[in-house]
Amino acid sequence: TEFITVGELASLMNVNPTEVISVCFSLGVMVTMNQRLEADTLLLVADEFGYKIEFQDADLEEELEETEDAAEDLEPRAPIVTVMGHVDHGKTSLLDYIRKTNVIAGESGGITQHIGAYNVKLEKGQRITFLDTPGHEAFTAMRARGAQITDIVIIVIAADDDVMPQTKEAIAHAQAAGVPMIIALNKVDKPTANPDKIREQLSAMNVLVEEWGGNVQSQEISAKFGNNVDQLLEKVLLQAEMLELKANPDRDAVGTVIEASLDKGRGYVTTLLVQNGTLRVGDYLLAGKNHGKVKAMLDERGKNLKEAGPSIPVTILGLDGAPTAGDKFRVFGEESEAKAIAVKRGQLQRELSIRTKKHTTLEELGRRI
Ligand code: GTP
Ligand code: MG
Secondary structure, X not given: OEEEXXXXXXXXXXXXXXXHHHHHHHOOOOOOOOOEEEHHHHHHHHHHOOXXXXXXXXXXXXXXXXXXXXXXXXXEOOOEEEXXXXXXXXXXXXXXXXXXXXXXXXXXXXXXXXXXXXXXXOOOOOEEEEEOOOOHHHHHHHHHOOOOOOOEEEEEEEOOOOOOHHHHHHHXXXXXXXXXXXXXXXXXXXXOOOHHHHHHHHHHXXXXXXXXXXXXXXXXXXXXXXXXXXXHHHHHHHHHHHHOOEEOOOOEOEEEEEEEEEEOOOEEEEEEXXXXXXXXXXXXXXXXXXXXXXXXXXXXXXXXXXXXXXXXXXXXXXEOOOOOOOOEEEEEOOHHHHHHHXXXXXXXXXXXXXXXXXXXOOOOOOOOO
């Protein structure tokens, strides 16, 4: 279980976050400002600064505990894929091409709205969910919030360029998260493309692609012209098969907030990724410190949906505010339950921003679902 972040703890104790970070380092815990600390780290760090932490309301924690699914209730689910890579190496081009060619082509309605995630259906009916994040920042923010939602990362590298700093960072993120990566060697249509040079640079950082006897899948592509993108997707599916991704569609939905905003006409609009269970219109939701009844549910084309199962991203209307990307959400049987927890979280967050004095009790602030 993770609790408040390094930054929040620092402000509670009225010290500089860098001091907290350095104490964490001295304890062998590598952290960043927005990272949530686990209970034992929290106790030790606070102790270093002369504070004693009391955890309260342990019951709430139990109430929110994940129920385990029985093996026989699990069904295969689509892989959730994030595309990362250096600036201009072709992430958007790749996502656009995939979307253009695979998102329910020919269906009426036309205008594809911006949505932070979408699900594509391939020729043979297999599905893949893509998280259309602005790359590293979103991924880092999600990770910092303890949200691990990506099953596979596609690292896009322009073959007419080099393995760049952001490429290395992306690889490091995937490795740190233990998420398998697939290398897309992009822009091979260019005469100046030299994929072998990239493979060599990768091997120099211990990332050995299959062609070179390693176990990292890779595919030469042209995102611009769509060459070999289907092969790349085959590799994604192959990787997904090895991961044996499963979920239980027959339970109340839980998942993660992808993005949220306030729309003038429609109120708070929240994109959610269902990770387990099935989300339905009319469900009562708790998402971070917000709650509400799902009034409407839309896919990335603005089409109304009645329900969304595991690995399906949806945009919903009906929350009382905008939760933060990376917040977990879950469905409750009673609106009052969802509301009580949301209100409590909201209160605690407000208190946190004004309390900096000693002997503050951290309570269950920010406990994750
Ligand atoms: P940022 O979002 O800015 O980080 O860039 P990006 O990684 O999304 O790259 P984007 O898809 O915007 O592509 C950058 C430029 O490279 C654009 O001008 C694309 O047309 C071009 N480009 C992308 N893929 C290919 C390709 O396969 N071949 C060629 N020739 N050009 C490409
Ligand atoms: Mg882009």
